[in-house]
Amino acid sequence: MTRILTPWLMSIALMVSWTSACSQVVIYPRHQAQNDPQLQYVLEVLRLALSRSGKAYELRQSSSVMVQSRAIAELAGDTGKLDVIWVMTNPEREKLLAPVRIPIDRGLIGWRVALLNAQQSKVLSAVKDLPSLTPFTAGQMHDWPDTAVLRANGLNVVASPTYEGLFKQLGSQRIDYFPRSVMEIRNELRSHADLPLVIDDAIMIRYPAAFYFFVSKNRPELAADINKGLEASLADGSFMKLFKRHILPLLDGLELRKRTVISLTNPDLPPATPLQRKQLWFELDELR
Secondary structure, three states: OOOOOOHHHHHHHHHHHHHHHHOEEEEEEEEOOOOOOOHHHHHHHHHHHHHOOOOOEEEEEEEEEEOHHHHHHHHHOOOOOOOOEEEEOOHHHHHHOEEEOOOOOOOHHHEEEEEEEHHHOOOOOOOOOHHHHOOOEEEEEOOOHHHHHHHHOOOEEEEEOOHHHHHHHHHOOOOOEEEEEOOOHHHHHHHOOOOOEEEOOOEEEEOOOOEEEEEOOOOHHHHHHHHHHHHHHHHHOHHHHHHHHHOHHHHOOOOHHHOEEEEOOOOOOOOOOOOOOHHHOOOHHHOO
C-alpha cells in the first residue's frame, strides 16, 4: 500500500533535510592510538563548543589514520581532509595554524607520570630532582612537542616514529620510562595489558603546557565559533562538568600529592598562553 505523507509529516521531513544540508561538516583526525583515552572527552568538549556557537555543525572522523605531524600538515595545507585537531601548543604550531587559546586539558598534558617495565618497577624510586633523572632514557614520539621540552631540560630521549612502538620498546627494556599525561596513563596501561608494564609510584614530571583546538588559518570563522562556544560553556559551568566527569576519575589512584615533583621549564610555551586566567588551569587542591 502506498504511504501518503501528510502535510505535517512532509514539513518535518523537509526541515530535517534542510537542517542537515545547512550543517557545516567539521572533520577531525582518526588517531594512530589503538585506544585513544582522550577521544570521548575531547569530542564531547568540541560538540559542546560547536553547539554553543550559534551555528549548525556536524562532526565526522577522517577516513585515514594520521599521526600528529601529518594532521598538522593537512590542516596547514588546507587540503580539505581535516578541519580541526587538538594538540599541545608550541610556537611552530601557532605559526602554521590558528589556535583556540583555551586549554581543554586545563594544563594536565604537562603533568606526566611514567610507565615502567614491570621488571624495573622501582627504577625511579631514588629520583629526587632533575639531575638524578638525567641518567635514565625516556621514550617519546618524534613529532610531539614534549620531546623538545624534555631535551631542553637535559633529559635523554629516544624518539619513535610510532606510538605503539614506544610501548613495545618499554616492554623490551630499550627505554627506561615512558612519561605519559596523568589523563592518559591508566587507560594506556589497561589497553596494553599484554606487555609487562606498570605505573611508577615515585615521581611526577611537570611543565607548563596547553592542549588546544587548532584550525586552518583560512578558517578564522571556525576558530571564532569554537572559541565562542568554549567561553559560553566556561561561563555556564558546562565545560567544568564535562572535565570533572571525564578527567577527575582518571587521576584516582595516582596519588599525585605524594609524588616527588620534577619541575621542568617549557621554552616553547608561546607568550600568548593565557596563564593569567587561573580558572583555566588545574591545581592539586581540586582533587577529591
